[in-house]
Amino acid sequence: MxxxxxxxxxxxxxxxxxxxxxxxxxxxxxxxxxxxxxxxxxxxxxxxxxxxxxxxxxxxxxxxxxxxxxxxxxxxxxxxxxxxxxxxxxxxxxxxxxxxxxxxxxxxxxxxxxxxxxxxxxxxxxxxxxxxxxxxxxxxxxxxxxxxxxxxxxxxxxxxxxxxxxxxxxxxxRMMWFYNKDLFDKFGVPYPTDDMTWDDAIAAFKRLSRMEDGVQYASFRMINLPMTGSQWGVPLVDPKTGKASFQTDDWKKSLALMQQIAAIPGNTKLTNEDFYQKETLASLMQSFNIMVNLLEGVERKGHKIDWDVASLPQSKEKPGIAGAxxxxxxxxxxxxxxxxxxxxxxxxxxxxxxxxxxxxxxxxxxxxxxxxxxxxxxxxxxxxxxxxxxxxxKHKMSALPYSNRFNRLALVEMIAAGNEVLNGTQDMNTALRNAEEKANKAIDAKIK
The missing domain is CATH 3.40.190.10 (Periplasmic binding protein-like II)
Known part of the structure; x- marks a missing residue:
C-alpha cells in the first residue's frame, strides 16, 4: 500500500x-x-x-x-x-x-x-x-x-x-482537528499540520485566543474528558475488575491537558455553532462525519466559511497516534x-x-x-x-478502550468529574476519586 x-x-x-x-x-x-x-x-x-x-x-x-x-x-x-x-x-x-x-x-x-x-x-x-x-x-x-x-x-x-x-x-x-483558516490568517498563526504535538498546538492556541474589537475569540474546543482519553484508548472500566477506574496516570494526563486548554482565555463554554456560525472559534475537536455534515448544512443555507482539517495533535509519550x-x-x-x-x-x-x-x-x-x-x-x-x-x-488510531455493560454508568460520572475540575469547583484528585466511587456504587447496585 x-x-x-x-x-x-x-x-x-x-x-x-x-x-x-x-x-x-x-x-x-x-x-x-x-x-x-x-x-x-x-x-x-x-x-x-x-x-x-x-x-x-x-x-x-x-x-x-x-x-x-x-x-x-x-x-x-x-x-x-x-x-x-x-x-x-x-x-x-x-x-x-x-x-x-x-x-x-x-x-x-x-x-x-x-x-x-x-x-x-x-x-x-x-x-x-x-x-x-x-x-x-x-x-x-x-x-x-x-x-x-x-x-x-x-x-x-x-x-x-x-x-x-x-x-x-x-x-x-475518527476525531479530527477542524479549523477556520480566516481566523488563523487574522491573527497571523500558521495553519495546523498533521504532525503537531499537543505542546505545539497549545502554543498556537495562546496566540489565537484574544479579545479583538470587543469580540472574544477562542482557539480550541474539546468535547469532554472521556473523549479526550479515548484517543489513547484509555478505558473507563478496568478489564480485570470490571469496575470504574478513574484514578490512573492516563486519566490524570488527559484531564491535565484539558485544564491547560481551558485555562486559555475564551476556551470554555463553547459549542460547535461558535465555529461554523458565529466564527469566533478558531478550531475544534470533532468527529469527521458529524462536522462535515454540519458544514454541508450551513453551506446549503448560504453561509460558507474557509475551513480545513488536520490530524489531532499527538502526545509526546505516544507519538504516531492521533484521533480516537x-x-x-x-x-x-x-x-x-x-x-x-x-x-x-x-x-x-x-x-x-x-x-x-x-x-x-x-x-x-x-x-x-x-x-x-x-x-x-x-x-x-x-x-x-x-x-x-x-x-x-495519516496516523494510527489506538486500540478501542475496553468496555463492558457498565460503561455508560462510568461515562456519566467521568464527564461530571471533568466538568467540575474545568469549572474550578473541585481539584483533580478529589473529583476523580469521588466520581470513581459514585460510578462503582451505581455498578454495585446494578449487579445486585
Whole structure:
C-alpha cells in the first residue's frame, strides 16, 4: 500500500497485525472464508449459507447516534434491497417519538431485530441482554473477517467475556482537528499540520485566543474528558475488575491537558455553532462525519466559511497516534425471529465492496482493508474538494478502550468529574476519586 491515505493500515502491519491482500472479486464473493476444496463450487465460488427468500421486514433501531434516516436509506436500506429484494429495513429513529426508544420497544414486546449504534454505546446493549453472539453465523455464512479492520473487529469482541462477537462494524469515524483558516490568517498563526504535538498546538492556541474589537475569540474546543482519553484508548472500566477506574496516570494526563486548554482565555463554554456560525472559534475537536455534515448544512443555507482539517495533535509519550476511532456497528437481537436474515443483512453491508466503496466516497471510513476503497475516500463530496482529507488516514488510531455493560454508568460520572475540575469547583484528585466511587456504587447496585 502506498501514500498517506493508507498509512494507518501500513502502521497496523508494523504492529504485527496480519492482514490479507485485496482481490478483484465482488464484495460478497471476495469475503468468503477460505474453505477446503470439497466446499468449493464450480467457477471458484465458495459455498456458504444463504438467507431464506421469504419476504421479511427487519426493524432497525438507531440507538444514540447522530445518523439520520436519509443516510440510513441511502447507505443501508437501498443497497440491501438491491442485493436481497426480499429483505426490507425499517428505520426506527428514537429521536422521533418516545415509542421508538429501545427501552419502550422492549417493554412493549416490540424488540427491534437490529440495533445500529457506535462504539461508546455498544456495550450498553449488554445491559438489555440484547445481542446475539454472531460467531456461529460468521462460520455458517462463510464470512472472512480477516478482510475487515482488526481494530474494529476487536472492539466488537472486547465487550464479550467469553470470546463472543456481539456486533459487526459497518464504517468508522475518527476525531479530527477542524479549523477556520480566516481566523488563523487574522491573527497571523500558521495553519495546523498533521504532525503537531499537543505542546505545539497549545502554543498556537495562546496566540489565537484574544479579545479583538470587543469580540472574544477562542482557539480550541474539546468535547469532554472521556473523549479526550479515548484517543489513547484509555478505558473507563478496568478489564480485570470490571469496575470504574478513574484514578490512573492516563486519566490524570488527559484531564491535565484539558485544564491547560481551558485555562486559555475564551476556551470554555463553547459549542460547535461558535465555529461554523458565529466564527469566533478558531478550531475544534470533532468527529469527521458529524462536522462535515454540519458544514454541508450551513453551506446549503448560504453561509460558507474557509475551513480545513488536520490530524489531532499527538502526545509526546505516544507519538504516531492521533484521533480516537469511533466505529459504528450493527447488533442482531437474540430474540429476533429472523436472525439468519438479520445477519445476512448486516454482514452484507459490512462485507460488500460496493457498499463500502459508496461509504468511502461519501467520507465514511470503510471497515474493509482495501487500498482501492481507501483511495476513494471523500471523492464524491464537493465540500471536501481541496481539503486535507488525507489527514483522516495519516496516523494510527489506538486500540478501542475496553468496555463492558457498565460503561455508560462510568461515562456519566467521568464527564461530571471533568466538568467540575474545568469549572474550578473541585481539584483533580478529589473529583476523580469521588466520581470513581459514585460510578462503582451505581455498578454495585446494578449487579445486585
Amino acid at each position: 502506498k501514500g498517506s491515505m493508507i498509512a494507518s493500515y501500513a502502521a497496523l502491519l508494523l504492529l504485527g497485525i496480519s492482514v490479507t491482500g485485496c482481490s478483484g472479486n465482488t464484495g460478497e464473493q471476495s469475503l468468503m472464508a477460505d474453505k477446503s476444496a470439497d466446499t468449493a463450487k464450480p467457477g471458484g465460488e465458495r459455498s456458504g449459507k444463504q438467507p431464506s427468500t421469504e419476504p421479511v421486514t427487519l426493524r432497525v433501531n438507531n440507538w444514540n447516534t447522530a445518523f439520520q434516516q436519509a443516510e440510513f436509506d441511502q447507505y443501508f436500506a437501498e443497497p440491501l434491497r438491491k442485493k436481497y429484494p426480499f429483505l426490507t429495513l425499517e428505520y426506527l429513529d428514537q429521536q422521533k417519538g418516545t415509542s421508538n426508544t429501545l427501552d419502550n420497544l422492549i417493554t412493549a414486546g416490540n424488540t427491534p431485530d437490529i440495533v445500529f449504534t457506535d462504539y461508546p454505546n455498544l456495550a450498553g446493549l449488554l445491559d438489555y441482554d440484547y445481542p446475539e453472539d454472531l460467531n456461529r453465523y460468521v462460520q455458517d455464512f462463510s464470512i472472512d473477517l480477516k478482510k475487515v479492520d482488526p481494530l474494529v473487529i476487536e472492539g466488537a469482541k472486547t465487550i464479550g467475556s467469553k470470546g463472543e462477537l456481539f456486533a459487526l462494524p459497518v464504517y468508522s469515524d 476511532n469511533k466505529p459504528l456497528y450493527f447488533m442482531v437481537s437474540k430474540s429476533s425471529k429472523h436472525k439468519d436474515q438479520a445477519f445476512a443483512a448486516v454482514s452484507y453491508l459490512m462485507a460488500s465492496e460496493e457498499v463500502q466503496t459508496t461509504l468511502s466516497r461519501n467520507g465514511k471510513m470503510s471497515v474493509l482493508i482495501d487500498d482501492g476503497i481507501v483511495k476513494q475516500f471523500g471523492t464524491k463530496l464537493d465540500i471536501l474538494k481541496g481539503r486535507n482529507v488525507a489527514a483522516v488516514y
